[in-house]
Amino acid sequence: MRKFIALLVVMALIIGAMAGCATKTSQKEQQPSQEAQQPTQPQVTIKFWQAGGDTAGAAEKMSELIKKFEEKHPNIKVEYMAIPWAEEPHNKFQTAIVSGEVADLLIVGSPFDHVLASSGAIIPLDQFIDEELKKDLMDVFSREGIYHGKNKDLDGKLISIPMFGDVRTIVYNKDIFKKAGVPEPTESWTLEEFKQNALKLTKDGVYGFGTSGRYASQWLPFVWDKGGEILNQEMTEATITTPEWKEAWEYYIELINKASMPGSVNVNLAEIQKLFAQEKVAMFVTTQDYVEELMKDPNLKDKIGVGQMPHDKYQTAFAGADVFVITKQSKHPKEAWELLRFLVSTENQLEYCKTVGFLPAVKSAASDPYFTNDPVKKGFLQALEHGKFYVKSDKANGITTILRAEIQNAITGKKSVQKALEDAKQAIDLLLNS
């Protein structure tokens, strides 16, 4: 008998533990639905998730804009959530899609929109877009937002519209240039001039060009300059064993070995930024939001210059955008579009970009004096005109890993450039056809 009671206690404890937790959630889940029932008008609740939004004040500003939107559209209620980059929001969206719980409207980092398009998780935006926005959208974005790939339903369709864009270009310290007697970058400097300057600037504990072999964004523009591409048009095969690639990698490896600090082969980007802030790096490639941070330093403020990427053949700059997509699972795509359209209006674009320090998606906002009167912002906007996005394959992450490893092998001299490229091609091809 005693034993029986004891066992009952055990079981009761287990059940209690689980039930106790369970009731807590059910209460939680009920709360929003009660709120939703109050208004008399038919209410629509849309979910809106943003990947990132971790720049200072960004999520707050977004919430503010959403509030304005809700006031304008009393029948639409928005549940907004920002997921910091460090938590790998794309993975979260992916799992949410698999489990059928994804939000109506997402902001994702490009080229993840193209990955989602390949799996048919999002819908085309051509059906919603108005002429005004079509014309107003910056050229780079209307170019890069068109899907081409294996999902034939979306081929040639516009799948995403940015909330904001970013671009990486040369940022330099005018002071160091002056002291070394090196002319400041011009808009049309060549790769050779760039290299010579970087080498000349490297002395007395200063490094001419701080860069890192960990990020494709650091070296891809040199490949693009020569017309090199990672994949063929059909995205079935790597096209990296060309002379252009070899030449570009050799060029970059010389730069990294001779003009960058020790350990550049696998250094964290934050470290280069820190060195630049310490005035130990003369030039580096970075995004505008970091420059905005640097400008807060009174010592650096007047020394910072923004230049264009050096180029011989094709001028490019590594660009990206945080783009809106509307999910296929959404039951309220129209309302999701309403919110999207509201957020890319000139006024809201300006307001948001002023807070986060990124570049706007529409020309009408970009032509505002706020951007045109500021040499830093102007420099970045100019670079964005030549912006080019990273490879839009659904295997982009795998390709990144392979290219990173192989360029690092080439930088450390573990492999010859030719061999590294061949091995990378073999690995990418295997990946693409797996």
Add this chain to the structure above:
Amino acid sequence: MKKLLLYLILTLIAFLMLSPLLWMVSTSLSKDSVIVSTSLIPKEFTLENYVKAWNFPRIFNKDVTFGTFFLNSIIVTVCLVIGGLFFDSLAGYVLARKDFPGRSLFFYAALITLMIPFYVTAIPMFLIVKGLGWINTYQGLIVPFLSSGFGIYMFKQYFQTIPIELEEAAKIDGYSDFWIYARVIVPLAKPAFATMGILKFLWSWNMFFWPLIVTTDIKMKVLQLGLTMFRGLNVTQWGLLTAGMTMATLPTILVYLLFQRYFTSGLIAGSLKG
């Protein structure tokens, strides 16, 4: 002389063991976080980083501070420690003391759980938790880890060192197995409970990957996830990060200091005597 050398060596090792952490604390208390100092004493002392770090989550949600993450970590950890000790010791007890069909099968099953990389089970596990509607809930964070093969193994080993005569006496008096477990075994195994308690505490407090995938709501985040907020895509705020890390580390050190006297004695028999 020889003795002095020993103290010198031990003190040097102790310093080497602590210096990275001292450096972390020092950086968190320093004013300028852009330039990394090699000194273990902050040059310009400030608590600014702590205040900023504490309020940092408000960027995402006005009602959330670092305190929210603390509370979540505490809830998850307390449930995992208490529930885990109970479940593991129950199983450990019968595996140590009783003979029944499938006993070694159960024992090896517990050992096998130690050999399975978490990443093997992560996706199906996520799907189960999702199916139960436990995403963004405490039970989603807690229930899957309420029992551990390591705990069962440790308790079994420890219980085997307790003289069986006590139990036999209770048994003859007609007490049930659960009574014996609760009134005889548990009081005698306090060191084992303290040891496993500390280990479970550390493990729960420091877990990272699982909370990362089962919580999306900022209100449900635990401390270790909170730390990731300071590492933006382009800008890392080292001062805030080290302040946050110091805050997240302090409780683990405190708990260890408070319970350490049980700790060693618990390990004596727990893991060792077969």
Add this chain to the structure above:
Amino acid sequence: MIVTNRKEKVGYYLFLLPAYLIFAVFIFWPVVHSLYLSFFKYNIVTITSPQFVGLRNYLYLLKDEVFWISCKNTLFFVIGTVPVKMFLGLLAAMLLNRKDLKFKAFYRTCFYIPVVVSMVAISIVWMLLFNPGPNGVVNILLSKFGIQPLGWIADSKLALPTVMLLVIWKDLGYIMVIYLAGLMAIPDEIYEAVALDPVSSWQKFWYITWPLLKPTTIFILITQVIDSFQVFTPIYVMTEGGPGYSSTTIVNYLYDKGFREYEMGIACAVAYLLFVVLLVLTILQNKLSKAEEVSYD
């Protein structure tokens, strides 16, 4: 063993029920499900339902050079950390077990503190300390002694050893404490018995202490080998597997495949191979300990 009837035996299972119910739902079923998935092409991005591909995922691994590099690196990591950790841990325990030593608790606490810190946090600290650039704290300190700065996490030969240094540093205290417990469990009488004989302390260690510590050693060896084969977090935080693939380990490879490339089928296949290796190793170690007449069970 106490005589029991059948009804009581049913009760035993109820003791096991809570723990094993959780194992069943959250470990064993997922493991079976993963095995099943390892025979499928299951990319959670590009396809909605898994397609059966037989052994293709396993064949892919055989062909993928990176997988082999990650196996080699993992093996290097295990061999380079486990014995070192165990040797240093034992040494620390021997030093701190001396009867005539003062401040024992203080030293023990200092040695143990790295164990309680989260791996994520400490990896970030380590990354800053072993930064190869001009800001690297360790390099700055070395240069004060006139030593040339080293490449640490940026050097393909040093990246993995730097991570190993972190792991040794972090786990040393844990192993020390377990050895200390083992040492304290050895009755003083055993040493007293030989106190009058002219034996060196080395002989005392080799013929008395070491054999008596065998169960401890085996326990540590088995759990540490299992743990070390699954190393992930410090590498994920510090090097992301680079430079090249020089610090990519099996679980890093698995993570890349599963959670960056979304190839769940391949990731499950990797996990299974790792699982089988660990299972075999544990059984071997267990057999070894049994053969030496020290029961592990």
